[in-house]
Structures are given as structure tokens and as C-alpha cells.
């Protein structure tokens with residue numbers, strides 16, 4: 001790998017009541033990758049994301065950054081917003097925690113809000129927004145600190161297909177424009193093939209790498225989505241997932 005960003009070696013996580021979520025996970029994530037993690041429910045995908053984010057500690061193995069690109073952006077499956085605060089305040093929260101002065105954090109929040117296509121909704125509160133819009137607010141909050149690495153845990157699972165496609169395109173565009181490294185957990189083979197440069201499929205619990213699929217570069221658009229190449233790649237990824245689940 002040209003530019004490794006983080007290397008997971010023999011990574012394991014056993015929870016207190018005995019569940020072995022991960023065991024012997026070896027994986028290197030390269031700078032600038034759009035890496036999707038696919039795998040059966042309960043195989044440890046969220047656990048890996050939390051370990052990489054430093055929100056939890058491994059019980060075996062190690063995580064080596066080359067070097068640590070702080071801050072990281074994290075988007076949870078449920079948009080975790082402050083219900084009483086407007087969009088600007090929600091997006092600006094990480095800056096407030098960093099002690100950035102108000103004028104600057106408002107300016108930077110407004111910039112991030114525009115980047116995710118929410119200009120005009122700065123003063124709306126979460127209950128006035130659709131699920132897709134709330135997810136965009138979460139994404140803006142992850143981007144506002146100029147994070148170079150985004151960790152996304154099934155961010156679009158609860159959205160309708162059209163909204164999901166649109167957010168897929170927006171995310172891919174942001175990844176390209178900002179030179180991000182993205183680690184993306186999804187249950188959707190179609191989404192992972194559309195978005196990623198590489199798909200890593202996990203075994204059933206305890207999770208480790210079952211298969212790796214490299215994807216072609218190039219444009220992602222409606223033409224790609226309806227191409228024979230895309231269909232063939234989806235079949236390969238599906239077969240890898242099925243094999244991992246049967247193993």
C-alpha cells in the first residue's frame with residue numbers, strides 16, 4: 001500500500017460479559033481510500049469503528065496511526081442532534097468544544113452547511129427537518145472541524161432510496177474534493193460498490209477479514225449505476241458476503 005494511514009494488527013475486542021466481537025483482525029487503511037465494511041449483523045463493524053475513533057479500547061492487538069490525523073469525523077447511524085438547538089449550533093458544536101470564538105465557528109458552520117446542500121436551513125431546529133436533512137446536518141458537523149478522516153456507521157440506512165442515492169453522490173463528491181479518507185459501514189452491497197475504492201467483507205462474529213474487493217476508479221453516476229460492470233461487481237460482492245455469512 002502506497003500511503004498507509006492506520007494499521008490494525010491482531011485486533012480483538014471482548015466485551016465484559018464475554019462476547020468476543022472481534023478476533024485477530026488485520027487491516028491496513030490507506031490514505032485517501034473510500035473503504036466500505038460489509039458483514040453480517042453483529043460481526044463487529046461498529047466495534048471496529050469505535051476502536052479506530054478511540055471511543056473504546058481493544059482487548060487484544062493494536063492500532064497504529066501513521067501518524068494520527070486529528071480530528072476525526074464520526075457519523076452515527078442515528079443523527080444525534082441537540083433537539084433544542086438550530087442547525088448552525090448543532091454543526092458548530094465540535095468547534096464550541098474546541099473553544100473556537102463564536103464569529104469564526106458560525107462562519108465555518110455555515111460553510112459546512114452549504115457544502116452538504118442545506119443552505120437556507122441555518123436557523124431550523126431538527127424537528128423541522130426530514131430524516132435526510134438531519135443526516136446532512138450530522139455530516140456537516142463531522143466536516144466542520146476540517147476532519148480528514150470520516151468514520152460513518154450506516155449513515156443512510158433509514159433513508160428512502162432517492163435520498164440515499166443523492167447523499168451517496170454528495171458524499172463521494174466531498175470525498176474527492178477534500179481528499180478525505182472514508183471508512184464506511186453499510187449493509188448494502190449496492191451502496192458499497194457504488195461508493196468505494198475497496199470493500200472489506202467481515203466474517204460472522206468474531207469479526208475478521210473474510211474477503212477484499214478492489215473497485216475501479218472513475219466517475220460514479222447514473223450511467224455507472226446502470227452499467228453491466230456495476231452489476232457484475234455487485235454480484236461478486238454479494239457472493240463474497242454470502243460466503244462470509246456461511247463460513
Ligand SMILES: Nc1ncnc2c1ncn2[C@@H]1O[C@H](COP(=O)(O)OP(=O)(O)OP(=O)(O)O)[C@@H](O)[C@H]1O
Pocket residue numbers: 015016017019020021039040041042043044045046047048205
Ligand atoms: N457495549 C457493548 N457491550 C457488550 N456487547 C456489545 C457491546 N457493543 C457490541 N456488543 C456485542 O458485540 C458484537 C458486535 O457488535 P457490533 O455492534 O460491533 O456489530 P455490528 O457488526 O456493528 O452489527 P450491526 O450490523 O447489526 O450494526 C455483538 O454481538 C454485540 O452484541
Ligand SMILES: [Mg+2]
Pocket residue numbers: 045046047153
Ligand atoms: Mg453496527
